[in-house]
Amino acid sequence: MARNKSEADPKDQFCSNPDCPDHGEKGAGNIVKYGHDKNGKQRFWCNTCESAFVETKNTVFYNRVLTEDQIIMICKLLVEKNGIRAIERIMEIHRDTVSSVVEDLARHAREVTDFLISNVGLTKVEVDEMWSFVKKNKRKLPEEARKQMDRATVGYT
Incomplete structure (x- = not known):
């Protein structure tokens, strides 16, 4: 189940930083693509709190050696x-x-x-x-x- 890098859409993402005013808000316009990590996962940038996160953040797939x-x-x-x-x-x-x-x-x-x-x-x-x-x-x-x-x-x- 290899995921296509183009699948990750910033509109479907939300800032996972609990201190961000836009925390948990999908489609707020604050999230943009921000390259990929070493494993090829899409990274995102929150323009509100200026923090980066990977698409698997807050999932069971986050920070795992397993595929x-x-x-x-x-x-x-x-x-x-x-x-x-x-x-x-x-x-x-x-x-x-x-x-x-x-x-x-x-x-x-x-x-x-x-x-x-x-x-x-x-x-x-x-x-x-x-x-x-x-x-x-x-x-x-x-x-x-x-x-x-x-x-x-x-x-x-």
Whole structure:
């Protein structure tokens, strides 16, 4: 899943600096492209607070040695109920690295839950029902994803 550098659009970005007056505001006109980092990720510049950030800031992909494809595969293996040690063997990635990705995923899930309760106005019960729905439908992966899972787990199940 190599991303095209031209995909990153400044209008879709927001300043992640909590001290910036335009923090969290998409489409405020303050964000411009600012080159690429050493890994080829698009960098952006906030004209309001004059700070730079990379497109993956505040995501599970930020500041990782793993590729996006590897992190996505860890997610898919987790969905298939593989444990951390099994993922370590399948992907040949140290379990501490896998655990770090899982911790970040859990933190992001918590942030989504908190956002849904605080900003969207859902109750804890409604959010719980939403996560239950997501869990029940986790096996409805596209055919290509199922094939990737099959290839990744051959000889390890």
